[in-house]
Amino acid sequence: MKWTGVFPAATTQFAADGSIDIAATQGVLDALVRDGVHGLVVMGTCGENNSLEPEEKRTLLRAACEVVDRRVPIIVGVSELTTGRAARFAADAARIGADALMVLPAMVYVPTEAELEAHFSTVAAASDLPIMLYNNPTAYRVNITLPVLERLAAIETIVAVKESSANTCRYTDLINAFGDRFVLMAGLDDVALEGLMLGAQGWISGLTSAFPQESVALVDALAGGDMERALAIYRWFMPLLHLDAEHDLVQAIKLAEQIMGRGSERVRMPRLPLSGARRAAVTAMVERAAATRPCG
Numbered sequence: 104m105k106w107t108g109v110f111p112a113a114t115t116q117f118a119a120d121g122s123i124d125i126a127a128t129q130g131v132l133d134a135l136v137r138d139g140v141h142g143l144v145v146m147g148t149c150g151e152n153n154s155l156e157p158e159e160k161r162t163l164l165r166a167a168c169e170v171v172d173r174r175v176p177i178i179v180g181v182s183e184l185t186t187g188r189a190a191r192f193a194a195d196a197a198r199i200g201a202d203a204l205m206v207l208p209a210m211v212y213v214p215t216e217a218e219l220e221a222h223f224s225t226v227a228a229a230s231d232l233p234i235m236l237y238n239n240p241t242a243y244r245v246n247i248t249l250p251v252l253e254r255l256a257a258i259e260t261i262v263a264v265k266e267s268s269a270n271t272c273r274y275t276d277l278i279n280a281f282g283d284r285f286v287l288m289a290g291l292d293d294v295a296l297e298g299l300m301l302g303a304q305g306w307i308s309g310l311t312s313a314f315p316q317e318s319v320a321l322v323d324a325l326a327g328g329d330m331e332r333a334l335a336i337y338r339w340f341m342p343l344l345h346l347d348a349e350h351d352l353v354q355a356i357k358l359a360e361q362i363m364g365r366g367s368e369r370v371r372m373p374r375l376p377l378s379g380a381r382r383a384a385v386t387a388m389v390e391r392a393a394a395t396r397p398c399g
């Protein structure tokens with residue numbers, strides 16, 4: 104498992120009747136791999152994990168593993184209402200063929216630190232897969248604090264943290280506290296370059312689903328020391344990257360995919376596709392970016 108490069112938070116594609124379109128989802132994943140991404144996150148936020156039925160998740164993971172065929176690592180989201188469900192899915196994910204788990208807090212309510220630790224520890228015990236903890240205090244109303252991580256550091260399979268806080272101080276605080284004990288992954292698109300500069304080894308990105316070539320080029324430029332090139336791409340990208348921090352990020356990213364000919368904007372309720380002024384604004388933003396793209 105290499106925790107470097109660009110890992111798009113891939114979308115789940117739906118048919119007109121709301122069922123999962125397996126072939127279309129496999130097409131999205133295959134196209135991203137062919138465009139040079141370094142790994143994939145399936146069934147994260149953009150994959151609408153919490154809108155999927157238990158058996159759908161397992162079917163979708165099997166389909167993802169089949170089409171990717173070990174060309175890049177697959178990290179699968181573990182996002183469940185209860186710890187028991189999360190542990191069962193983690194065990195099944197290992198059997199199906201995932202390379203790593205992205206584990207979220209239990210969705211049923213906001214936990215205490217002790218409950219958060221117990222949840223992560225129980226899920227970790229369910230398989231031997233490497234685990235990335237997902238810290239997104241804005242979306243999930245819980246922060247994985249330094250004391251929590253200090254206690255979880257004893258669990259060898261917890262190896263990485265996806266940092267989706269807008270507070271870029273977190274990267275430095277985590278490195279100062281733990282050195283290289285945890286791999287850090289930038290998880291919020293509009294502070295991704297800052298995260299990579301401050302010690303993140305990779306970028307888990309929403310907008311990569313629409314513009315993978317530019318995402319890979321940005322990370323490659325930074326890794327190669329070409330800050331001028333990295334900044335040029337980042338500044339071009341920023342209007343779209345801000346979408347990743349909005350409440351309707353899934354709808355916006357899927358609309359961007361559709362405009363770029365990479366997928367469908369269909370989402371599963373309770374989400375609805377963007378409409379009205381918001382849809383027009385996002386469409387105009389994507390079309391401007393497509394007309395001026397620095398790669399491709």
